[in-house]
Amino acid sequence: MLGKILFTIVIILLGFLWIRRNREQERRQAQKPAPVSPKTESAPPALNDYRFAAYLFLVMMIGSGSYLYYLRWQDDHRLVTVLLHRDGSQNPVTYQVQKSELEERAFTTVDGIRVTVADSERMEVIGL
Secondary structure (H helix, E strand, O other): OHHHHHHHHHHHHHHHHHHHHHHHHHHHHHHOOOOOOOOOOOOOOOHHHHHHHHHHHHHHHHHHHHHHHHHHHHHHOOEEEEEEEOOOOOOOEEEEEEEEEEOOOEEEEOOOOEEEOOOOOEEEEEOO
């Protein structure tokens, strides 16, 4: 465990040294006058272009995530009809249930009633 911690510290220190070395090289190159040539090639995109693309990507990800969350919420709150067939009764009992409240052997109705289905009963869901 101690070896892993020491290895992590060494990697972090090497990263700091590498970043510091790169910054010093960039400062030295910035101090040198740039040679002027008649043929200028296309300049690399500015930092603002990358920043705009990053913000655009961020907005797209947040927007698409919000939209997908809304669609899931809308689907979970859709009402379905549950028909509960009992052995002794000829007509089934009908309940209105939100899709998110529907479980394997139990459900909670819109009115707040908790219903547990017995082994002898049959549950039929309409509207899935």
